[in-house]
Amino acid sequence: MPPALAEISGLRHVFPGARGAPPRVALDGISAVIPPGMITGVVGPDAAGKTTVLRLLAGLLRPTGGRVTVLGHDMATDAQAAHAGIGYMPQRFGLYEDLSVAENLSLFADLHQLPAGLRTERVARLLRFTGLAPFTARLAGQLSGGMKQKLGLACALLARPRLLLLDEPSVGVDPASRRELWSIVSQMLEEGREDGMGVVWATAYLDEAERCGQVLLLHEGRMLAAGPPAGFLAPMQGRVFRLAVPAASRRDAARRAAAHPGVLDAAVQGDTLRLVLHADAAVPDAASLGGTALAPAPPRFEDGFVDRLATAAAPPPPTEPIRPQAGDGPAIEVRDLVRRFGAFTAVDHVSFSVARGEIFGLLGPNGAGKSTTFRMLCGLLQPSGGTARVAGQDMLRAPAAARARIGYMAQRFSLYGELSVAENLAFFARVYGLSRATRAQAIAQALQRYDLAGVAGDVAGNLPLGVKQRLALAAALLHGPDILFLDEPTSGVDPLTRRAFWARIGALAQAGVTVLVTSHFMDEAEYCDRLAIVSAGRLVATGTPAELRARVRSAGLPDPTLEDAFIALVAAGPAELAA
């Protein structure tokens, strides 16, 4: 066993509370060893403490308690000595946006004092490797998200660090770039094996954990588990099943399955229901759950996480009152929608329609035009061409009338952090113009239905992510909208919170609320009835998750994931739509 690259023991980190808030314990009691020759995944949802771990490893923070040793140097006192052997890529890449690709690389080469010959050779190699060679003169600020990521990685790799620290390198990029990033890092790791190189990769994507050599699973500042990913999967063997259910009743079936005592977790996945059973529960009967056939399925890393987090399945959310049908026809109808910003076409002739009570997902990487489409549908942005009808209203002519029928939950929740939960709700109720009597009733109902009564007086800014999310959803639904817009609603939250959230969305859809979701997150896409894949402003494909998967099924790929489908369909381009 070669000596460890880094050792963390009894690590504790506390951030002082801002403006009178209590101090925040970011990490508590973390101990780990980072060995060479593998990728160590620091895995966990947002606010788990991943970034704090990486910053402590990079010597950018002084631990409140415990010890961090990197390459034999104590990082609390001797960080400077370790820096020559560390390559660090912060979350926002740490690139100078007004410097070109070549100038950024040259800066980092200077900082690491690479001699001229070696510098030319390495820069050329990394440029070739990352596919950035044709773009050396382009300013870093003008690169796409995926390219920025690769440049950030190249800068961190220039000095051939022994310890490579990557802080959520794959967040927000398209799945194809994400795979490319993994293959670049794996290859560099292979090349650096003789030098004893090791990688620490922080991620909120649980599926990435499976590709790591070892995983440190963090949750709310504590280490839930550590070890090779197989160790997380092994106890789940034989406990994961796929239940085929008739399309019309799958949400009903999901509710029934979640209430079953043997079921730890039930999630709608396209045309099936994915069930995870308790450790020693008997396999339930397919028919009793309202399904047709029950087949074993391979466990995923996420199942192991859920198993460790949850002792009991979350109680199913209360059913929602049925919304009366408002007019005929689709809830949302988009035809040839175009939006240009100068010479750049952000949305290029996009057409789709969403039926009432449907959960429809717009899936695509950052910069694909999802948000622009979304803003046009909310009436926040004037289309350059085409039509958009929302709740029967023409968004071009009567945006105000349509907006009254829409509920919108923004990605960062757009709550007022200084106001209490009740004050936030009261504010949104007034903004939506509810009368005094309706207001009181709507707020009381929201507090009860969204499980917020216990925290009604708490300041929203200090709430845990999951509670904030419920509050944001409650605020968006106060005025009883027919259509709900969700912008990346569950990216970065832990799987339990995400499941609970989607159970609520499912209940809403069942009550007749139409839901439009944007996401770059494959896990969110699985919860949608239908999806539209967008790439570079164009709609590449639409269909149910199962249909999209079926389209790319081949002998070499008998059971494609949604991510496989996404990558293949984007690569094939919009022609696929006509087929």
Next chain:
Amino acid sequence: MTSWMRMRGLVRKEVLQILRDPSALLIAFLLPVLLLVVNGFGISLDAREMRVAVLVEAPAEDTREILQALAASPYLDVVRVDSAAAGEARMIAGDVRGMLVLREEFAERLRRPARWPAPAQLVANATDPNTARVLEGYVQGALLTWLSGRAHELRLLPSGGISLEHRYWFNPELRSADFIVPGMIAYVMSMTGTLLTALIVAREWERGTMESMLASPAHMGELIVAKLGCYFVLSMAAMLGAVAMAILLFGVPFRGGMLPLLAASSLFLVFALALGLFISTLARNQFVAAQLAFLVTMMPALMLSGMLFDIASMPAWLQAVTYAVPARYLVSILQTLFLAGTVWELLLPNLAALAVAAALAVGATLTVTRRRLD
């Protein structure tokens, strides 16, 4: 150990950023020009051609002469009015700064010593007390000049008994621009110098680039020296541009030498730039950094540097406070260099004070900029 290769990389990065991001060049060059033009032409302590209404209730030979004497003053612009009401209306409209009323019996009583004094009234618009006082002085002066002339004519006073010759040293033309503009340069440079660096480091924090710099082998000292160096060159050019503007645009004479000017500018800019870095490091946010920069440079430089308000006439405790405002030393140096010349006895103590300020600012910056995020 400092590495030349790292320094070269950091300096090149700063230069490219300055050239590509117009905001730095705008702050360094456009802001001083705007401030100098607006303040240099706008702020004037000279009161010339103040319009004053004169109401003569009973015209006579003497009142005609008094009117001529008033009109002859370069500081007064005399307007005749026919009634008190008319004069009042013009006062209210802000058309005249004051009104002189020569009463009906004025001329008559002036001729008869038994009935002295002759009644005259000056009404002044005292919204700006300073101007009102100046107006009072000019009117009184014009009246006294006429009166003493009459006294000589009547042989009441010996002619040529006292000969008073005026000489205004350092600013013979009594142009307030000559006094204000050099001080203004100090004010403008303390603001732009601090703002420049306050914004750039905060920007590195905001964009996350500071994080990757801190995790690189670069030393904190190298980062700071590279930034100070680049922005020093930039703001030195701006400073010399401001001096050129003072001489060419405002016609302020420059009687001192280049050497003390360069020495004082260098020391002061090192202070201002380091102060900006200090603010930026603490604030880590461009908005807060800009607010702080304005607060700690603009107000003291405007109020307490002696640029506008004479320090010697401040209360003692406030005078003590001005010693903590480095701009006051630069104001003093610049006023000396522009108006008096290279007077080392005056310059040296001020230069020494600037050197102390610069050293303190650089020291403080190095202390707070630890290689840490916390």
